[in-house]
Amino acid sequence: MATAHRKLFDAIVVGAGIQGCFTGYHFAKNKKNVLLLEQFLLPHSRGSSHGQSWIISKSFFEDFYTKMMEECYQIWAQLENESGTKLYRQTGLLMLAKKDNSEFQDTLDTLSKQGVEHRNLNPEELQRRFPNIRLARGESGIWDPSGGVLFADKALKALQDVIRQLGGVIHDGEKVTEIKPGYPVTVTTTTRTYQAKSLVITAGPWTNQFLRPLGIQLPLQPLLINVCYWKEKVPGSYAENFPCFVASVPELAPHHVYGIPAGEYPGMVKVCYHHGNQVNPDERDCPSASPDLTDVQVLSSFVRDYFPGLQPQPAIMERCMYTNTPDKNFILDKHPSHANIIIGAGFSGHGFKLSPVVGKILYELSTESLLSYDLTPFRMSRFQSFDKASL
Ligand SMILES: Cc1cc2nc3c(=O)[nH]c(=O)nc-3n(C[C@H](O)[C@H](O)[C@H](O)COP(=O)(O)OP(=O)(O)OC[C@H]3O[C@@H](n4cnc5c(N)ncnc54)[C@H](O)[C@@H]3O)c2cc1C
Incomplete structure (x- = not known):
């Protein structure tokens, strides 16, 4: 049976891919107690964020991504400074x-x-x-x-190091097995149970496995x-x-x-x-x-x-x-029935470069902060097939 952890975290982030790590980074930067839970031992190559080189650029058909890239470049440069690691060529x-x-x-x-x-x-x-x-x-x-080119593996390692330096906690090799919504939200893993004021799900291709018991399925x-x-x-x-x-x-x-x-x-x-x-x-x-x-x-x-x-x-x-996702745009939104459960998913093969701002948005949604960007293109309600039948 999983043992209970006493501390009440400000946030738990499920999944330590690039989106989960940047979310953790923004929590830690804002002096919040954050716990990242990753099912595999780090580093791993079983998700979407591993590799030596991913593309970064400002070229998009949609202007909302180009607008976000301005700040992404700044945060990537900030992370290079903080970690003392070259991340961009x-x-x-x-x-x-x-x-x-x-x-x-x-x-x-x-x-x-x-x-x-x-x-x-x-x-x-x-x-x-x-x-x-x-x-x-x-x-x-x-x-x-x-x-x-963004050096993806180096970026993940740099982020994880900085999160820890800022007081964030990362537990790898710990698979989340159950989420009990509510305040606080309760998260059970293969070894422990934790509680937090909010939960961010950034579980990449596994996301719908978490959402089914929470009453929704996204077209992922x-x-x-x-x-x-x-x-x-x-x-x-x-x-x-x-x-x-x-x-x-x-x-x-x-x-x-x-x-x-x-x-x-x-x-x-x-x-x-x-x-x-x-x-x-x-x-x-x-x-x-x-x-x-x-x-x-x-x-x-x-x-x-x-x-x-x-x-x-x-x-x-x-x-x-x-x-x-069907329109290849991200999903950055709150669970429709549980406002302290935030979902970041559907990065459709172009999410790495944008992760500094994705993490910031997921942080802002979790903490009810003023949103820095218009989230209309990213709301889950844009999908007809968004399944709320069992709510
Ligand atoms: C071949 C390829 C090329 C790409 N090229 C580019 C590019 O050039 N530029 C660009 O911007 N983007 C690119 N991307 C896209 C980018 O890599 C992804 O958008 C991004 O990595 C998604 O990150 P993520 O954190 O959402 O998912 P992931 O990296 O998959 O992270 C999700 C994490 O959640 C964990 N998890 C799942 N279930 C559980 C559980 N039960 N308990 C605990 N942890 C769990 C997983 O183990 C995983 O580590 C590319 C992707 C691929 C595959």
Whole structure:
């Protein structure tokens, strides 16, 4: 039987992925007693936040994300200072698409309206600047110099260190098994029972497992993502003069293809498909979890067409998970019946860069503080299929 812990925490955060850690960071910064509970021993690679390099940039079709990125860059820089760890490498981000592509135009609009430095590159300029990319379908480019690489694993470790230095508590290897709503909210794990004034659920692809007993189910779809690395034919040819990129090529694939210059594995560029197959998060690493490799075939065609200097078969394949919502926007909201239970979920493959502000918003929701951002795009009530039947 789980033993009871005496202290009343200001908040318990379930899940020490990047969103849970940034939530914990904001609680700790504001001198609140916070406890983070993580089912696996840290560090681990079983969720969505592990890896050496994730993309950061200000380029979005939706202006609300671009607005949030201003503060995200500041908090990432603050964390670099506090931890004494370099977490960001500026490479620029290139958006590659035909100039009549609606996402291309929307991104240009957003960057212009928000006053974000960028350049619209015609095919000739693009080709001159990046001779190692073949513009297979006559693409143009948007150049966002703020783009770059976030060192994800280092960021998680830095955050966890700073949270502890600020007095926050992190218990790993402790799986949450039950949540009893109320004031205080009671949380039982495999080893103990805790109480807190509020609870934040940032459990990534596992989120709905917690919400079922709390009477709601959100339209969250865990997807298995094959993370593919492609070998340079000539070592170094895609390392220096090569940016992070996002390509929209509807003729080839309904979802984006994105990539990151060679870094974590010398001589290998990371090129991934922004979609995957449905998966049960507890079975992600079973050999039978995803026999369908259509995504990898799409990537092979893309690499063959656009990167003549890369081998068109992946040299390494790893696994990660997205948790997608139907509109690919996040869910940042309170439980409809339990105001001290806050949910941060559905980061749809683009949540890492935004996590500094996501954590701030989840903190503000938990503490009934004035909200720094308009949360209309993130409310769960936007979904028709949001299931409150059993409330
Ligand atoms: C291949 C890939 C590439 C990506 N690239 C980018 C990118 O370039 N840029 C970008 O901004 N974003 C990117 N993302 C998205 C980003 O990584 C995610 O949005 C983000 O990591 C989500 O974090 P999270 O904390 O919500 O989830 P997670 O990292 O999954 O964390 C949830 C945590 O909850 C824990 N948990 C679950 N159940 C329990 C329980 N019962 N008890 C205790 N703990 C529990 C889990 O173990 C896990 O650690 C990428 C994602 C993938 C998979």
